[in-house]
Amino acid sequence: MTEKLFHDRPHTILDAEQAEAQLETFTQQRQGGGNQVYIVPVVFHVIHNFGEENISDEQIHSAMESVNIDFRKLNEDIDDVIEAFAGITADVEVEFRLAQLDPQGNCTNGITRTVSDLTYVGDSDMKELIQWPREKYLNVWVCAYAQGAAGYSLYPSSVNSFFNEDQDGIVLKHDYCGYIGTSNWSRRRTFPHEIGHWLNLRHCWGNSNEPNIDENCDEDDLVDDTPWTRGWQSCALYGESCGTLDNVQNYMEYSGCGRMFTEGQKDRMRAALESSTAQRNQLWQESNLEATGVLTGESILCEASFSVSKDVVCMGQEMQFFDNSYNAPSSWTWDFGDGTELSGNDPEIFKNPIHTYEVPGDYSITLVVSNGTDELAVTQEQFVTVLGSGELDSPLVEGFEAGFPDDEWFLYNTEGAGWEVTNTASFTGDYSLKLDNYSNDIEWLEDQFFSRTFDFSEVDEALITFKWAYASKTMEATSDRLRVYISADCGESWILKEQLSGSVDMPTSEYSSSPFTPSSTSEWASASVSITNPAQLTET
Template sequence: MLKKNLLAIALLLCISSVFGQEMRNCGTMEVDARLLTEDPGYALNQAQIEEFTQTYKSSETGATRTVITIPVVVHIVYNNASENISDAAVLSQIEILNEDFRKLNSDAGSVPALFSGVAADVEIEFCLASVDPDGNPTTGITRTSTSKTSFSTTDLMKYNTYGHAAWDRDSYLNMWSCDLSSGLLGYAQFPGGPAATDGVVIDYNYFGGPAYAASPFNLGRSATHEVGHWLNLRHIWGDASCGTDYVSDTPTHNTANYGCPNYPHYSTCSGSPVEMTMNYMDYTDDACMYMFSDGQKDRMQALFAPGGSRESLLSSEGCGGGVAPTCDVPGSTSTTGITETEATLNWGSVAGSVGYNVRGRQVGTATWTEGYTTGTSINFTGLIADTDYEWQVQTDCGGGDLSAYISSILFTTSGGAATCTDIQEPNSSTGTAGTISTGVTYNALIANSSDVDFYKFTTTSPNTKIRVTMTSLPADYDMQLLNQKGKKKGTSQNGGTSDESIVWNVNSSGTRYVYVYGYGGAYDVADCYELIVEVSNSSWRTDGSELLVERVLDNAIVNIFPNPASNTMQVNYFSVQETEITLNVYDLLGNQVQTLHSQVVQGENLIKVDVNTMAAGLYIVEISNGKSSYTEKFMVE
């Protein structure tokens, strides 16, 4: 449904119950929004994949294809026995995926005549992996006990600290089963995201068929829905009122459907079409979704075309046929001499070896630091205090004969002394909040995963405008601004260690609170963040907003409005210095639509972008100041 009003990317948190009835809740778009903030290259990857998909669809629609088989590994991450789901539950889920994606599901005959002509056999199958990344036999199921009682969309279950690291995404579909909070049934990562977090997560209560999962989501369709996302399908309503899922044969939906809607269910969008409520990418109950469309099939198949984002899976040997390495892997591993900044990695000698490839990295990061030695130990230096690391080693037997890498060995560096003084503790609630003055920069620590900081400040003028800024973040910290009753007025939740800022243009005096916390339990025992509360008699903004949560670049604060825009989009750019910025606008196919260069002054700058001649749809704006860049999606009406 290629429509004019394209989707506005936003956080999608569905209500878990209405009138006592459970409702489907998918966190995929929340992850998408987070990645757009955290990963500058993610938006461009998405645009390139979309361009590739549209090109493929224009040339390959209706072509006969060979059935694709995708190896699957299921990582079961559990805190108690009930979360440690059985092998039988996993096998039932794989069977359901195969039925749904091959149109072999028993309810396929329920597709109404209006849509039966486009109900698709996607020609994709799934098998539990029988060969692991090292070439060894496997059941395709891993089991990991965790100290975490529940998980959210922050991907912590995908790292060895709290869960199980992903197998190579070029060879496997990674699925995680765990306890998801906030009523989430599951979530997925679209193609084009980080390799370390690629895959699908399903709540353990909804993994598998009727004998294992909870009603009304007990037919395994939560996994079908999320694997659809993993294969580049959007929600059928486009996550916007009358939005687009980039598929031409699915009707325009005005919003998500829940439960089991009566057929026909008419859309309120242009033309009032009958909605395809039985599509796997809607939000209906498991018993009321039972089809993919031909257009959705084309989007999924495009990923496996030459040059496609998931083409490498076609050559995976995860389901058998692999040749085990003849060069033995090292054993007798140990990590010794661990300090705040280094460690010694050790292993046993392997007969016939000429040397060893060694690699290490901080847990949760994608890039390895690699080395080579002819000995049986190597120093791993330049580390960060009180931080989790992993390392692997493989044997080089010469002539290109290499063993597999061993599974990761984990260690934690020693805790370092704080590099700053935190005089505010204890301040873990509004009742114990540390009193701070406006206009003064304070240093403070988030010393452990449960540590939080509260501050209070008082303004006496009834015409006070407040700005709170947090900088020099050593970890992913976020903050909230609370009123005198402790009620939240605003949240700043930028990704990673990006600065945080909240503006409140409120015409009243009184006591306010600032609440600082680590996102997903982030903390740093050694390094402080900086916090400052500033006040002004004039508005911090020019667009009349009372409350603003801003995006921060190096030396600048950025906000884009209105979004959607019709004639003019404005960029509010508050800079700490005079500099030149470049603003590029791209469409979703990666084509550059506009480029603007602007010399900004110290302070507030308002840059106007004429969008009157641009076609209605979704665009990407990239703003660069020479030190960093900020990317955001916006819609032209």
């Protein structure tokens, strides 16, 4: 990654060389340094395209928990370190805390989420999507692809320059972040490894990404108590390579059985934090810890927030509410708007409760959260819609002349531009629904809308007729799809009744190199869907 950085930005090479020399001199001349526990504020930027790389907050919390255990030498497997190195295992005395205040002083949980297909690239352009000031936060980007690695970081000297400041931080592939979710227990130590680089540690075999080659016996990691080594990609605990026993269980190896940093590595990392190189020494200052909300280590309750599994259901259906408040409330009081309240401090019961509405209508929801000292409340008006059976009369003719969405139609799962009413084209009347997909380069986004319920329980056939106009922006095959679903159980499950494909039967006009708008009724097509299965002709 360093080579690519300087290939793309050759004007920063000289500054990096000078910064490296200055930091090395500072490191070698540093005396002692005391035993202050340095605290580093952290922000995670999840770059995703709605895939599995959009990891949960809980997975990120597991990464933070694990890395703090490892840096403070609290890992249970520290006792597995072989006798030859047991005496130099180090408590680095550095702790990492998720930010609770953002650069503007607003409440945060230390996690941002950005939608971009750059998640599949994981390069410098991805980092440039979002970064918080590096003198205030350690930036960690989580993505689908990390340039072919489990993760990567750059040395402080490489990003010291103002021109490289935007590249400062750590990139983690999502399935090497933490130990739950898409990751696992054996992959959790990619994070401490990369923090090691961020704090100026080389691999045990030296300044390269190629272990297990003879040339590494002539390379130095600049740490006195780590043996010279060829580098390991297997857990050979008593392996020897350059004439001495190797520290195979070091976090800066590729062995897969890291358990420790050495005292020498501790000194080197703490020197990096005490140096002005890449502004590392500003991170742990008390003023910055206060500004980022991590000074005391106690959770700041600064926002009450909640979401719901789906905001439109039928009476008698279960729906789950999710507390998204931060940070760390310990009690919850829910008012579901139908006369039902739920209150308590057991998170298994009260944090994400399930509720059932028995009467149709629109309901406002209130959540009150507390941490025992502070209390916050939030109300979302008419947040939940509960449908009855057969709410719409048939036949229904809909031209969206009265607007959209409205009391009869709902938007759902708007991942792209979203359906919107327009008066730029119509088959009859003045309006139609439009989905502007021309500028979208992200595949597999879904934009949906659906109606209230119909009662078809007394008929033998229901007929759905619709008209559409579509042109592809390319002559090549496209993954665009228009699908028509029905539900016989009020949205619990959906049955595909019609699918039109962008390259096959969806085009109604020649491909267009600019955003398409039909100019006449001849550029519209029509299709009908017949429903005759009695199991699909229900009240909902």
